[in-house]
Amino acid sequence: MVEFLKPDICVIGAGSGGLSVAAAAAAFGVSVVLVEKDRMGGDCLNYGCVPSKALIAAAKRAKDSATAAVFGVDAEPKVEFNRTYRHVRKVIAAIAPNDSAPRFAGLGVRVIAGAARFTDPATVTIDNGITVQARRFVIAAGSSPAIPSIPGLAQTPHLTNETVFDLSELPSHLVVLGGGSIGLELGQAFRRLGARVTVIEAARPLVRDDAECAQIVIDALVREGVEVKAGASVKSVRQSQGLVELVVACGEAEEAVTGSHLLVAAGRSPNLEGLGLDKAGIAFTKTGIVVDRSLQTSNRRVYAIGDAVAGAMMFTHLANYHAGLVIRHALFRLPVKVRYNTVPWVTFTDPELAHVGLTDEAAREQGYRIRVMRSPYCENDRAQAERATGGHVKVVTSARGRVLGATIVGAHAGELIALWALAINQGLNIRAMAEIVVPYPTFGEVNKRAAMTFFASAAANPTVRRIVRWLRRG
Ligand SMILES: Cc1cc2nc3c(=O)[nH]c(=O)nc-3n(C[C@H](O)[C@H](O)[C@H](O)COP(=O)(O)OP(=O)(O)OC[C@H]3O[C@@H](n4cnc5c(N)ncnc54)[C@H](O)[C@@H]3O)c2cc1C
Numbered sequence: 211m212v213e214f215l216k217p218d219i220c221v222i223g224a225g226s227g228g229l230s231v232a233a234a235a236a237a238f239g240v241s242v243v244l245v246e247k248d249r250m251g252g253d254c255l256n257y258g259c260v261p262s263k264a265l266i267a268a269a270k271r272a273k274d275s276a277t278a279a280v281f282g283v284d285a286e287p288k289v290e291f292n293r294t295y296r297h298v299r300k301v302i303a304a305i306a307p308n309d310s311a312p313r314f315a316g317l318g319v320r321v322i323a324g325a326a327r328f329t330d331p332a333t334v335t336i337d338n339g340i341t342v343q344a345r346r347f348v349i350a351a352g353s354s355p356a357i358p359s360i361p362g363l364a365q366t367p368h369l370t371n372e373t374v375f376d377l378s379e380l381p382s383h384l385v386v387l388g389g390g391s392i393g394l395e396l397g398q399a400f401r402r403l404g405a406r407v408t409v410i411e412a413a414r415p416l417v418r419d420d421a422e423c424a425q426i427v428i429d430a431l432v433r434e435g436v437e438v439k440a441g442a443s444v445k446s447v448r449q450s451q452g453l454v455e456l457v458v459a460c461g462e463a464e465e466a467v468t469g470s471h472l473l474v475a476a477g478r479s480p481n482l483e484g485l486g487l488d489k490a491g492i493a494f495t496k497t498g499i500v501v502d503r504s505l506q507t508s509n510r511r512v513y514a515i516g517d518a519v520a521g522a523m524m525f526t527h528l529a530n531y532h533a534g535l536v537i538r539h540a541l542f543r544l545p546v547k548v549r550y551n552t553v554p555w556v557t558f559t560d561p562e563l564a565h566v567g568l569t570d571e572a573a574r575e576q577g578y579r580i581r582v583m584r585s586p587y588c589e590n591d592r593a594q595a596e597r598a599t600g601g602h603v604k605v606v607t608s609a610r611g612r613v614l615g616a617t618i619v620g621a622h623a624g625e626l627i628a629l630w631a632l633a634i635n636q637g638l639n640i641r642a643m644a645e646i647v648v649p650y651p652t653f654g655e656v657n658k659r660a661a662m663t664f665f666a667s668a669a670a671n672p673t674v675r676r677i678v679r680w681l682r683r684g
Pocket of ligand 1: 350371518526
C-alpha cells in the first residue's frame with residue numbers, strides 16, 4: 211500500500227502514552243496518525259499492569275480464604291490455575307475495547323498497524339509502505355524486559371512479563387530473577403496460588419524505596435513462604451532434565467538453586483531499535499531517548515514520552531503525565547516542565563508499598579533540615595477491624611512543615627498516597643493534612659494522624675506549653 215499522509219501529529223506506539231496523546235489531540239480536532247506494530251494498549255494492557263493486577267487480585271482471594279478462620283469463617287481455598295488465568299484474560303478483554311483501533315478510529319484517529327521508522331528528520335515510513343510527514347511526531351515506543359548477560363541464560367528457556375501470563379499450568383517452583391516491583395508482585399502472587407517461589411536479587415530488594423518500609427514488605431513475603439535471596443548474584447544458568455539450574459553467589463559462598471520455571475524480571479530496556487533515530491537526528495543513550503524538560507528531543511519536531519525516555523520512571527501514570535505535557539506544549543505552545551518529584555509509585559504487594567517525593571535519606575542529602583512523622587496502622591480502628599494492622603505512614607517535611615515526601619506501607623497504600631502527591635504538587639504545609647476532616651473509620655485516618663504528630667511534638671515543647679498557659683490566663 212503506497213500512501214502519503216501529512217497529519218498534524220504522528221504518534222509511534224499505541225500503549226499508555228501514545229493512546230493518551232492520540233485521544234487528547236483528536237479531541238481538540240487535530241489530525242492524528244497512530245502507528246502500532248503489536249497489540250493496541252501496549253505493555254500495560256497486554257503484558258503489564260492489567261494482567262499482573264488481575265493475577266494479584268486472584269492470589270489475594272486465595273490468601274483471604276486461607277486466613278478467613280480469624281474472622282470466624284472457615285473456607286478451604288482450592289486454586290484451579292486455568293480458571294485463574296481465564297479470569298486474567300477476561301479482565302484484559304474487558305478493558306481492551308477502550309484501547310482498540312475501532313474506538314480510536316471513532317475518535318477520528320487514523321490507526322495504522324505496522325512498525326514505524328524515521329527515514330529523515332521529518333519523515334516516518336511504516337513497513338506497510340505508508341509514509342508520514344507530520345508537523346510533530348511523538349515517540350511512545352515503550353520498553354521491553356532487559357535480559358542480563360548471564361552465562362547460559364540466553365540458551366535456557368525463561369519467562370518474562372511477555373510470556374508469564376500465557377502459562378498453561380502453575381509452576382511448581384518459580385525462580386524469579388529480580389527483586390524489584392515486578393518480581394516481588396508476581397512472586398507473591400504465584401506463592402499465594404500455590405507455587406514455591408525463590409526471588410534472587412543482586413542488590414537490596416525494592417532498592418528505590420525507603421529501606422525501612424521496603425523491609426516490611428520483604429518480611430511479609432518471607433512469612434508467606436517466599437524465599438528472598440538478597441545481595442545474591444546469578445553466575446550461570448542452565449537447563450537440566452526439564453529444570454532450570456542457577457549458580458548463585460552470596461558473598462564468598464556459592465549455591466545451586468533449581469526450579470521448574472525461571473522468570474526474568476531484572477529491569478527494562480527502552481524500545482529504540484528499528485526507530486531510525488540516527489536518521490532523524492534524535493539523541494539517545496542506552497537508557498532511552500534524551501529529552502529536555504518539555505519532552506522535546508534533539509530534533510525539535512519530535513517528542514518522546516513514557517518508558518522510551520532516558521532517565522524517566524517507567525509507569526503508566528508517568529506516560530499519561532508526559533502525554534498531557536506534550537499536548538499542552540505541542541498544541542497550545544504553553545511552557546511546560548516535567549517534574550518527577552510529584553510522581554508517586556506503588557508496588558502492589560500485600561502489604562502495598564507506595565511512595566512520592568523525597569525519602570528522609572534523600573532529603574538530608576539535599577541539605578534539608580527535616581522532620582519525620584510516622585503513624586502506625588495498628589492505631590487505626592478500621593485496620594483493626596480488617597485485621598490489616600501491619601505497616602505505617604512515614605512523612606518527611608521541612609523543619610517548618612512543607613511536605614517533601616511520604617512512604618506508606620500497608621493496606622490500600624496505593625490509594626492513600628494520592629493525598630501526599632497532591633500536597634507535594636501544590637507545595638502544601640502539613641497543616642493542610644492535619645486540618646482535613648476524614649470519615650471514621652477509614653484507613654485514610656492514618657494520613658491525618660501522621661500529620662498531627664507534627665504538632666503533637668510542638669505541644670510537648672516547654673516554650674509552647676508556657677505560651678499556651680499564658681494565653682489561657684489572659
Ligand atoms: C509486569 C508489569 C507490571 C506493571 N505494572 C504497572 C503498574 O501496576 N502501574 C504502572 O503505572 N505501571 C506498571 N507497569 C509499567 C507500565 O506497563 C509501563 O510503564 C507503560 O506501559 C509504559 O507506557 P508506554 O506508552 O511508554 O509504552 P507501552 O505501553 O509499552 O507502549 C509502547 C507501544 O509502542 C509499540 N512500538 C514500539 N516500537 C514501535 C514502532 N517502531 N512502530 C510502531 N509501534 C511501536 C509497542 O508495540 C507498544 O505497543 C508494569 C509493567 C510490567 C512489565
